[in-house]
Structure formats: structure tokens, C-alpha cells
Amino acid sequence: MMRVRPFRLAFLIACLLGPTLPAAALTAVPPGNSHAEQPGVPAASARRTAAMKVTFERKYEKIRDLIAGNAELRGKIDKAARAYGIDAIHIVAALVGEHTYNVDALDRLQTYYVKALSYLSSGVEFAHDGESITDFVARPEFSACRDSGSDETLWSCRETVFDRAFRGKTVGGRSYPDDRFGAVFFQPFYAGQTFGLGQINPLTALGVSDTVHRVSGYPELSADKAPEVYQAIMDPDRSLAYMAATIKGAISAYRDIAGMDISGNPGITATLYNVGSARARASALAAENRRRAAAGEPPKLPEENYYGWLANDKLDELQAAIR
Numbered sequence: 001m002m003r004v005r006p007f008r009l010a011f012l013i014a015c016l017l018g019p020t021l022p023a024a025a026l027t028a029v030p031p032g033n034s035h036a037e038q039p040g041v042p043a044a045s046a047r048r049t050a051a052m053k054v055t056f057e058r059k060y061e062k063i064r065d066l067i068a069g070n071a072e073l074r075g076k077i078d079k080a081a082r083a084y085g086i087d088a089i090h091i092v093a094a095l096v097g098e099h100t101y102n103v104d105a106l107d108r109l110q111t112y113y114v115k116a117l118s119y120l121s122s123g124v125e126f127a128h129d130g131e132s133i134t135d136f137v138a139r140p141e142f143s144a145c146r147d148s149g150s151d152e153t154l155w156s157c158r159e160t161v162f163d164r165a166f167r168g169k170t171v172g173g174r175s176y177p178d179d180r181f182g183a184v185f186f187q188p189f190y191a192g193q194t195f196g197l198g199q200i201n202p203l204t205a206l207g208v209s210d211t212v213h214r215v216s217g218y219p220e221l222s223a224d225k226a227p228e229v230y231q232a233i234m235d236p237d238r239s240l241a242y243m244a245a246t247i248k249g250a251i252s253a254y255r256d257i258a259g260m261d262i263s264g265n266p267g268i269t270a271t272l273y274n275v276g277s278a279r280a281r282a283s284a285l286a287a288e289n290r291r292r293a294a295a296g297e298p299p300k301l302p303e304e305n306y307y308g309w310l311a312n313d314k315l316d317e318l319q320a321a322i323r
Helices: 008-017 043-051 056-069 071-084 088-101 109-119 140-145 151-165 181-185 202-207 209-216 226-234 236-256 266-275 278-294 306-313 315-322
Strands: none
Touching: 056 071, 056 088, 056 315, 071 088, 071 209, 071 236, 071 315, 088 236, 088 266, 088 306, 088 315, 140 151, 151 181, 151 202, 151 209, 151 278, 181 202, 202 209, 202 226, 202 236, 209 236, 226 236, 236 266, 236 278, 266 278, 266 306, 266 315, 306 315
């Protein structure tokens, strides 16, 4: 799952204030696309697809047909959705987006299980230039993050500190690239890493580890045990749990922070699954709508990107695929 540099200041304000809006104050985001035509697809996605000698339409059909033709997979999707209190279409929308614009779907679930086991003996670790992530986040600059109430706020706080104090700087004789926290410390194999059925990156998995442990009972993940993180996100069963937890978190963030009910629009939840940082984006939207309200303007609703647009555009087909 691709992550974009978030609105960090807005996120910190949201964490400190912890606003929760009453149900009566919620604005329901209507179903369907707000854009008449699909927003532009990133050039990198087009290049990957061309290199595979396939088309977006063919990749879409492959993941749609995999879901429609595999009762075991549909059962797993439904189980994960029920466990986290979301509609299964939200998971399907994210799966379709990832395997249309990111990677091609594998033909059999068993392939994912085999790959998951292979990571346990990989010996990989999360580090940069010889400094492990565990040692890095033990630095005093991260002391404010220690009392975070959840894995999501903990890792988001650490990402904020990295952006502010380390990104593109030399600290204590060490130079840090002008790049995302996840790219610097959590991509030991190659750039743009997302894995498994849900195309989850390690940092995203760490951010919902406590939720997945509480709801699904899977062991909590630790950044100093990278092979176990990779095994978890490659395993189809666990991957779906991490997907559902991430989507549920986005729905909750927009409800509690921005006063928006996005649960009826899988294109929006798919967009947030794609771009990440749901709490920061919800907080930024809430700030924008406070400004608009003060100016007598109507509120701004969240909008789908190219990835979410596809899910809404193909919604009837996708609903049929999981029935």
C-alpha cells in the first residue's frame, strides 16, 4: 500500500485533542464518484503494468474473477469484515485497487502461504546505514511518543519526529535521506515495498498490530523481528485482518475527527487505504471545514483518487463478485 507524506501538524493536534463528534453531527458521504472521469493514474503504475505486458483492465478482471471464483477467499473476506465491523465491499475495493494498479494477483492463495513461510528464514531487519529501528526510536527525540495510546499513534508520532528532526539532515554524525520514514527504515529489500494479498507495507502493519491482536488474536508484531512482520503480511488470513483493521481505522478517523461517515462509499475507503495517513487527512479536512463554516461556505467532502474511482465505477460488478 503506497503511503504519501501526511499532514503531520494536523495529526498531532488531533491526537492531543482527541475530538469525537456526536452521531447527530455526522455528514454522510454519498455513494458514487465525485469526479465524472477517473483522476490520472500515476506514471509509475502505468510503467509497471506496461512492463508486465498487460493492461489495467486485464489486471482488474483477474482480481475480480479471483474473488468471484474462489469461495474460500470470499469466506475469508467476509470473516475479516465481520470481525472488524465493516462491509466486505470495503476490503474488496482495496484488493481490486492494489492488484489493478500495484501488482498482479497471484492465481492461488497457496502461493501466498508458501511465500509467507519463506520470510521467516530471511534474516532481514529494519535498519538504516547499520542503525536498527529499535536503536533509532530509542533516541531522546522520540521521548514524547512513549505515552502514545495505541500502535497507530505511536508509529505516527515517530514518523512525525523523523520528518521534523531527521529527514534530510545530519544528526550525530549520521546522514538521513530526504525521504519518508517508511522508505528509510522499512524497505530492506527494494523501494516501494508492499506485500501479500493486501499489499501491506511493514509500517502499516505495525500501526494496527495491537488492534489485530485484540480482535483476531494474532501475535503482536515487533519492529525488531522483521521476518515475523513479513510473514504476517504475506499470510492471506492475517493480511485480510490487517486490511480490515486499517480500513476500520480510516472510517473511525473520519467519523471522530472530521464528522464524516464514509462507510457508505468504498471508493473513499479504498483511496485512504491507498494513500495512508487517514487520521492526518481527516484532521486536515476538519480544519478546512471549520474555515469554510466561518466563511459561510458549504463543507468539503472527501474525494476519491484514481484507485478509489475504479472501485466505485465497478461497484455493481464487485458486489456481484462477493455474493
